[in-house]
Amino acid sequence: MTNPRELWQEAFDASSIRNDKFQTMSGIPLEPIYGPEDGEFPGVYPYTRGPYASMYRSKLWTMRLFAGFGTAIDTNQRFKDILKSGGDGLSTAFDMPTLMGLDSDDPMSLGEVGRCGVAIDTLADMRDLFADIDLGGITTSMTINSPAAVLLAMFVAQAENAGVPRVKLGGTLQNDILKEYQAQKEFVFPPRQSMRLVRDTVAFTAAEMPRWNSISISGYHIREAGSTAAEELAFTLANGFAYVELARQAGLPVDAFAPRLSFFFNAHIDFFEEIAKYRAARRIWARWLSKRYGATSERSMQLRFHTQTAGVSLTAQQPEVNIVRTAIEALAGVLGGTQSLHTNSMDEALALPTERSARIALRTQQVIAHETNVTHVADPLGGSYYVEALTDQMEQMAEEIFAKIDEMGGGSMLEGCIVGIDENWFQGRIADSAYELERAFNRGERTIVGVSKFLEGNEEDQMETLRITNADEQKQRQRLASVKQDRNESAVLDALDRLAKDAVDPEVNLMPALVDASQVYATVGEMMNTMAGVFGRHIEVPTI
Amino acid sequence: MTTSDNQSLRVLVAKVGLDGHDRGVKVVARLLRDAGIEVIYTGLFQTPETVAAAAVDEDVDVVGLSMLSGAHMTLAPLVVQAIRARGADIPVVIGGIVPNHDLEELKAAGIAEILGPGAPASEVVEAVRRAAAGTSKV
Numbered sequence: 031m032t033n034p035r036e037l038w039q040e041a042f043d044a045s046s047i048r049n050d051k052f053q054t055m056s057g058i059p060l061e062p063i064y065g066p067e068d069g070e071f072p073g074v075y076p077y078t079r080g081p082y083a084s085m086y087r088s089k090l091w092t093m094r095l096f097a098g099f100g101t102a103i104d105t106n107q108r109f110k111d112i113l114k115s116g117g118d119g120l121s122t123a124f125d126m127p128t129l130m131g132l133d134s135d136d137p138m139s140l141g142e143v144g145r146c147g148v149a150i151d152t153l154a155d156m157r158d159l160f161a162d163i164d165l166g167g168i169t170t171s172m173t174i175n176s177p178a179a180v181l182l183a184m185f186v187a188q189a190e191n192a193g194v195p196r197v198k199l200g201g202t203l204q205n206d207i208l209k210e211y212q213a214q215k216e217f218v219f220p221p222r223q224s225m226r227l228v229r230d231t232v233a234f235t236a237a238e239m240p241r242w243n244s245i246s247i248s249g250y251h252i253r254e255a256g257s258t259a260a261e262e263l264a265f266t267l268a269n270g271f272a273y274v275e276l277a278r279q280a281g282l283p284v285d286a287f288a289p290r291l292s293f294f295f296n297a298h299i300d301f302f303e304e305i306a307k308y309r310a311a312r313r314i315w316a317r318w319l320s321k322r323y324g325a326t327s328e329r330s331m332q333l334r335f336h337t338q339t340a341g342v343s344l345t346a347q348q349p350e351v352n353i354v355r356t357a358i359e360a361l362a363g364v365l366g367g368t369q370s371l372h373t374n375s376m377d378e379a380l381a382l383p384t385e386r387s388a389r390i391a392l393r394t395q396q397v398i399a400h401e402t403n404v405t406h407v408a409d410p411l412g413g414s415y416y417v418e419a420l421t422d423q424m425e426q427m428a429e430e431i432f433a434k435i436d437e438m439g440g441g442s443m444l445e446g447c448i449v450g451i452d453e454n455w456f457q458g459r460i461a462d463s464a465y466e467l468e469r470a471f472n473r474g475e476r477t478i479v480g481v482s483k484f485l486e487g488n489e490e491d492q493m494e495t496l497r498i499t500n501a502d503e504q505k506q507r508q509r510l511a512s513v514k515q516d517r518n519e520s521a522v523l524d525a526l527d528r529l530a531k532d533a534v535d536p537e538v539n540l541m542p543a544l545v546d547a548s549q550v551y552a553t554v555g556e557m558m559n560t561m562a563g564v565f566g567r568h569i570e571v572p573t574i
Numbered sequence: 575m576t577t578s579d580n581q582s583l584r585v586l587v588a589k590v591g592l593d594g595h596d597r598g599v600k601v602v603a604r605l606l607r608d609a610g611i612e613v614i615y616t617g618l619f620q621t622p623e624t625v626a627a628a629a630v631d632e633d634v635d636v637v638g639l640s641m642l643s644g645a646h647m648t649l650a651p652l653v654v655q656a657i658r659a660r661g662a663d664i665p666v667v668i669g670g671i672v673p674n675h676d677l678e679e680l681k682a683a684g685i686a687e688i689l690g691p692g693a694p695a696s697e698v699v700e701a702v703r704r705a706a707a708g709t710s711k712v
Binding site: 126127129130132137138139140141142145146210214215216254255256342344345346347379380381382460461464465468469471472478481482492495497500570571572573574 | 591592593594595596597600601603604605607613615616617618619621643644645647648649671673674675690691692694695696
């Protein structure tokens with residue numbers, strides 16, 4: 031048996047290393063990793079200290095900035111700016127109607143078109159969104175869940191029309207429907223029918239899109255909705271186990287799709303707890319994939335994650351101070367070994383970010399990456415008595431929650447997650463934790479600078495924020511009307527007809543029908559309504 | 575302000591439109607309830623019409639809207655209009671993410687109170703009481 035250091039050394043030697051001087055400012059040369067011979071190592075099971083042996087010495091994290099507003103043409107401009115100023119991945123924010131699978135001309139879309147993201151109705155919008163961007167040369171992340179299969183189909187259709195075959199497309203679909211019922215609440219179909227669509231996207235990408243990550247299992251929204259760090263960790267990984275069980279049920283070998291699962295965590299303001307959370311997440315995932323699900327490929331066991339700083343930690347008061355909060359949170363993500371990072375802009379408790387504030391958010395990452403030298407040594411906090419103890423404690427708390435979910439599911443995490451949603455268990459725990467935090471703030475136990483203390487400066491004029499007018503909504507409705515006028519109506523009806531037929535048979539994969547419907551300019555709303563005709567719609571019972 | 579002063583108050587808290595962010599509305603519902611106010615929650619994805627109908631049917635003193643998606647300028651005035659169209663005069667309070675440059679127009683559209691991020695429990699309860707008493711600043 032080779033010892034962990036030898037395993038690490040072997041993996042490290044096989045890694046390509048960035049051209050950089052790995053030393054301190056005073057010239058002290060730095061090892062890529064520090065620790066005892068028999069301890070844990072990055073790139074070595076259970077990966078507590080990082081998924082890769084060389085971590086940021088090989089590749090810095092991807093500086094992925096989430097963007098999208100107004101029409102596809104506006105967002106395309108922002109995408110090009112991001113690529114020009116050194117960002118290397120695109121992350122698409124869709125507007126509320128698109129997230130809910132509605133068209134811009136739906137009565138429920140009133141006032142929401144292009145507000146929180148870009149409005150996509152048809153393939154024509156997808157074409158505008160990625161105009162003059164080489165989809166084979168960058169990675170694209172799409173934050174979409176209920177209509178994830180529809181938007182993936184449209185993306186594939188657009189790329190292929192632009193001459194980029196689907197095998198070349200790299201990126202990530204959020205496609206994490208379980209946390210929608212638990213936390214973010216952008217659901218359309220009932221849970222089990224939604225899971226069928228997840229299965230279809232997982233199977234489709236496993237077969238045809240080797241560079242695509244089919245699900246980004248997201249704790250971010252669970253945390254933003256009010257959970258604790260331990261609940262974020264446990265609910266997210268439990269959802270991950272549920273998707274693993276789903277794909278196994280569909281007959282996919284675990285090592286064929288587990289490498290395509292990635293995670294998305296929050297970076298909140300409790301610095302060390304966040305770092306412990308990331309470390310515990312890697313260790314738990316590796317152990318469960320290996321022990322419970324029988325994975326043998328390293329890639330299946332290596333948890334990789336995207337991080338976003340905590341939107342809820344931002345304040346509307348003295349918004350410039352948010353730059354500081356975001357920098358600290360981003361640093362936690364980096365010290366925790368994130369593969370990609372989004373930093374929030376200082377004005378996001380007020381509105382969508384301006385170009386200037388989004389640039390400062392990117393600069394924050396660049397300072398951490400290029401000025402601080404924190405990238406030289408993997409898992410720099412590993413071995414700290416404190417961080418190691420906290421890591422163990424996060425792991426233990428998560429295991430207690432897994433036991434409860436497993437029990438709810440009668441030995442299945444997939445069933446446990448669905449039952450927990452049906453019984454309002456996740457939702458109730460998140461709401462309880464949110465209220466507990468609020469009460470701590472109201473009791474004066476939690477200080478928020480500029481809100482509960484240190485208020486001098488609050489009266490100064492507020493900063494200019496981005497204004498989005500209803501003109502975009504009008505423009506988008508007109509755009510949709512003209513696309514509908516120009517398309518071949520009977521081709522659309524045929525495509526939707528086939529989609530409905532395919533939806534009835536749970537054994538059929540819906541992706542081919544969705545790609546074909548996209549190609550003839552069926553709208554997002556038409557495809558979703560067609561499926562809702564078969565699947566039904568989910569209604570949440572309101573509880574306080 | 576004591577809990578008993580609030581006991582006669584009934585508040586409808588609502589999510590209108592497509593915005594599913596329900597952390598704020600639930601926290602506010604619980605803290606109003608803990609302050610002795612009777613709270614009814616509509617649930618997600620309501621329209622201005624369904625909110626107005628519920629407000630009138632439930633005979634509430636105040637309607638609280640939680641809005642974080644940027645649709646407040648369109649939807650909040652429609653809620654006020656829908657309530658008035660039913661011959662009622664129930665004050666509407668908004669909480670959530672509302673940029674400063676929108677405040678004046680929302681007041682002009684008949685919104686009684688607007689609560690920004692970070693408002694403590696005491697301020698939320700005060701705003702609801704002012705709205706109910708008709709003593710909100712115009």
